[in-house]
Amino acid sequence: MVVQSRGLRDRYCIVGVGETEYSRASGRTTRAMAVEAIRKAILDAGLKAADVDGMLDYQGGDSTLANSVASDLGIRFNFYMDVMGGGSSTEALVGLAMGAIEAGMCNTVAIYRSMNGYSEFRIGGTGARAAQPVRGLDLAQVPYGMRSAGQNFAPTFMRHMYEYGTTSAQVAHVRVTHSKHASQNPKALLKQRVTVQDVLASRWIVKPLHLLDCCLETDNATCVIVTSAERARNLRHRPVYIMGVAGRVSKPRLDFHWAHGPISRVAGYYAKDIIFPQAGIGPEDVHVTGSYDAFTFTTMLQLEEYGFCKKGEGGAYVSSGIIELGGKRPNNTSGSHLCEGYTHGMSMVIENVRQLRGTVDDYCPRAAEGVHTYDYSPGRCRQVKDAEITMNLGWAMPATGSALIMRR
Amino acid sequence: MPQPVQYRGMALIVPDNDSEWKEFYEHARAHRLVVRKCKACGLMRYPPTHACPWCMELGWTWHEVSGSGTIYSYEIVAHAIQPGFKEMTPYAVVLVELDEQRGQPTPDEALRVIANLVKPDFTPEAEANVAIGRRVRVVFQDLADHMALPQFGLTDEPPVGRVWRLPE
Numbered sequence: 001m002v003v004q005s006r007g008l009r010d011r012y013c014i015v016g017v018g019e020t021e022y023s024r025a026s027g028r029t030t031r032a033m034a035v036e037a038i039r040k041a042i043l044d045a046g047l048k049a050a051d052v053d054g055m056l057d058y059q060g061g062d063s064t065l066a067n068s069v070a071s072d073l074g075i076r077f078n079f080y081m082d083v084m085g086g087g088s089s090t091e092a093l094v095g096l097a098m099g100a101i102e103a104g105m106c107n108t109v110a111i112y113r114s115m116n117g118y119s120e121f122r123i124g125g126t127g128a129r130a131a132q133p134v135r136g137l138d139l140a141q142v143p144y145g146m147r148s149a150g151q152n153f154a155p156t157f158m159r160h161m162y163e164y165g166t167t168s169a170q171v172a173h174v175r176v177t178h179s180k181h182a183s184q185n186p187k188a189l190l191k192q193r194v195t196v197q198d199v200l201a202s203r204w205i206v207k208p209l210h211l212l213d214c215c216l217e218t219d220n221a222t223c224v225i226v227t228s229a230e231r232a233r234n235l236r237h238r239p240v241y242i243m244g245v246a247g248r249v250s251k252p253r254l255d256f257h258w259a260h261g262p263i264s265r266v267a268g269y270y271a272k273d274i275i276f277p278q279a280g281i282g283p284e285d286v287h288v289t290g291s292y293d294a295f296t297f298t299t300m301l302q303l304e305e306y307g308f309c310k311k312g313e314g315g316a317y318v319s320s321g322i323i324e325l326g327g328k329r330p331n332n333t334s335g336s337h338l339c340e341g342y343t344h345g346m347s348m349v350i351e352n353v354r355q356l357r358g359t360v361d362d363y364c365p366r367a368a369e370g371v372h373t374y375d376y377s378p379g380r381c382r383q384v385k386d387a388e389i390t391m392n393l394g395w396a397m398p399a400t401g402s403a404l405i406m407r408r
Numbered sequence: 409m410p411q412p413v414q415y416r417g418m419a420l421i422v423p424d425n426d427s428e429w430k431e432f433y434e435h436a437r438a439h440r441l442v443v444r445k446c447k448a449c450g451l452m453r454y455p456p457t458h459a460c461p462w463c464m465e466l467g468w469t470w471h472e473v474s475g476s477g478t479i480y481s482y483e484i485v486a487h488a489i490q491p492g493f494k495e496m497t498p499y500a501v502v503l504v505e506l507d508e509q510r511g512q513p514t515p516d517e518a519l520r521v522i523a524n525l526v527k528p529d530f531t532p533e534a535e536a537n538v539a540i541g542r543r544v545r546v547v548f549q550d551l552a553d554h555m556a557l558p559q560f561g562l563t564d565e566p567p568v569g570r571v572w573r574l575p576e
Contacts, residue, residue, distance in 0.1 A: 124489065125489045126489055130489045130490045130491065131417075131491075133412060133418070133419040133420075133421050134418050134419065134420050134421065135420075135421040135422070135423075135426075136426075136428070136429075137428075137455065139420065139422070139429055139455075140454075140455040140522060141522050142418070142490075143415060143416075143418065143420060143557055144501050144522055144523055144524050144557075145416075145485055145488060145489075145490060145493040145496065145499055145501060145524065146483075146485075146501045146522060147489050147490055148489045151483065151485060151489065151501065154483035155481035155482060155483050155501070155503050156481070158481045158482060158483060158540070158574065159480070159481040159540070161574065162481070162540050162570075162572045167575075203486070203487070204484070204486035204487070204498075205486060205487045206483050206484065206485045206486060206487065207483060207484035207485075207486065207498075207574055208483070208574050252461075253461060255455065255457060256454070256455050256520075258480075258503055258520045258522065259453070259454070259517060259518070259519070259520055260516065260517055261516035261517065261518070262516050263480075263481060263503075
C-alpha cells in the first residue's frame with residue numbers, strides 16, 4: 001500500500017534537546033530524571049514551561065507518566081499521551097507530535113523517555129522481566145529460553161550470515177567505529193576505543209552475538225521538543241527541519257514475524273518507501289546516519305534496508321570506513337547505544353539535531369559556539385563538517401522500525 | 409486446568425478461557441502437533457490466531473501436521489537470562505520450517521516454529537550438531553497432565569540444501 005505524502009516537509013522542527021547523565025546507578029526515580037531532561041530541553045530551545053502544551057512519552061511499565069513530570073515543571077497540557085513502546089518510538093512520536101500540532105490540538109510537544117534501564121528494570125531482561133509469568137503470544141518463544149532482545153534477534157543475524165556470508169568480524173566494525181566516536185564524547189559511558197579482536201574475543205552472550213556486539217543497559221532520561229517551523233524561527237538555535245518521518249512500520253505477521261520471510265529482511269524495507277518520497281531525497285543525499293545500535297548487526301541490517309548499500313552487502317559497508325567520522329557517511333557519531341548509553345533511540349535523534357546545528361558537545365573548547373577542529377583523534381572533535389541532512393533509523397525488532405530525516 | 413504449570417522456574421499460564429493456546433497444548437499432551445487451518449482457503453498458520461491472515465475468514469479447524477521439518481535458523485544461548493535456563497547453557501533455540509506449506513502462499517512464507525533442539529532426554533543437543541539445513545522432528549516434553557511443550561530432535565534424514573553452522 002502506497003502512503004500518500006501530506007506535504008509537511010520542512011513545516012516542523014526539533015527545537016530543543018536535553019538529557020541527564022548516563023549512568024549505571026542513577027540513585028533516583030525516573031520522575032526525577034525525566035524532569036531534568038525535559039527542563040534542559042525547554043531551556044535549550046529558549047522556551048518557558050508555559051510554551052510547552054503537549055507531551056508524549058513511551059515506556060514499558062518502567063517509567064513515570066506525563067502527568068506527574070509535567071506538574072513538577074508547571075506545565076498545563078492541551079494534549080498529552082503516554083505510549084507503550086520501546087525502540088523505534090522516538091521517530092514515531094516525533095511524527096505523532098507533528099500530527100497533534102497539525103490537527104490544532106496543541107502548539108509545542110515535549111517527547112521524553114526516562115528509565116533506570118540498568119539499576120531498576122534491566123532492559124536486557126535480567127531480573128524482574130525474566131521472572132514474569134508467561135502467557136499469550138509469549139508462549140511461542142519464552143518457554144524455550146528466548147526472552148531477551150538478543151535472544152529474540154539472533155536468528156535474524158544467523159540467517160543473514162547463512163544467506164550472504166556476513167561475518168562476525170565485519171559487524172564488529174560497528175562496535176569499533178562507535179567506540180571511536182564515543183572517545184570524543186564526554187557524556188559516553190564507554191570512552192575506550194576497542195578493536196575487532198576485542199569484540200571477537202569477548203564472551204558469547206547468544207551466538208552469533210558476543211558481549212561487545214550488545215549495547216549497554218543504562219539509567220537516563222532524554223527529551224526532544226517539536227514545534228512548527230514558524231515558531232522555531234524565533235527560538236534560540238538555528239531550526240532543524242523535519243523532512244520526513246515514518247513511525248512503527250511493520251513487516252507482515254507481526255505476531256510471529258518468522259512466518260514471513262526472508263527473515264533477514266527488516267522493517268526498513270517498507271519504511272523507506274514512506275520516508276524518502278516525503279523528504280524528496282534518496283539515501284545518497286544523507287550526510288550522517290543514526291542507526292539503532294541495540295546490537296552491532298542491527299545497524300548493518302538497517303543501513304542495507306534503507307538502501308545505503310545493496311541488500312547482503314551490509315557487512316562490507318559497515319567495515320569499509322564509510323560509517324566512521326571522517327568517512328563518507330558517519331553513523332552514530334555520539335557512540336550511541338553500544339558505547340554512550342542505551343536510551344531506547346532518543347540519543348541518536350538528539351545527536352543528529354546537534355550535528356545539524358553544528359554544536360555537537362565534543363571536547364572542542366568552543367563547541368557550543370559551533371567552533372570545531374574536525375580532528376577526529378581520541379578526546380577531540382566529533383562534529384561532522386557541514387552536515388546538512390541526517391537520517392535516523394529506528395528499530396523495535398526485526399519486524400518493526402521507524403525513520404526520521406532532518407536538515408539544517 | 410490446574411494453573412499455572414511450572415517449568416524451569418517459569419509460571420506458564422494457559423487459563424480455560426485461553427482461546428488461542430488451551431487446545432493446542434491439550435493436543436501436544438496427546439503428542440500431536442496441531443496448527444490452525446482456514447476453513448475457506450485451506451492455508452495453515454502458527455501460532456494460533458483467530459482469523460486467517462490471508463483471507464480474514466474466521467472459521468478454522470485444528471490440523472495435525474507431521475512435525476517433520478528443517479532448521480531454518482538458530483541461536484546458541486551461552487548467557488541465560490531466565491534463572492531456570494542457566495544450568496541448561498549452552499542451549500540451542502531453533503527456528504524450524506515445517507514440511508507442510510513451504511513457500512506458500514508466497515515463496516518466502518512457511519509454517520515455522522520456535523523450540524529447543526534437544527536430545528531424547530530433553531537435554532540440549534550438542535552445539536556441534538546444530539546447523540541450518542539439518543532435518544528435525546517434533547518430540548513432546550510432558551509438563552503436566554494437560555500440557556506438553558513441543559520440542560525438536562535431530563533425525564537421520566539427509567539435510568535440505570546447504571548445511572551451515574556458525575564458524576568456530
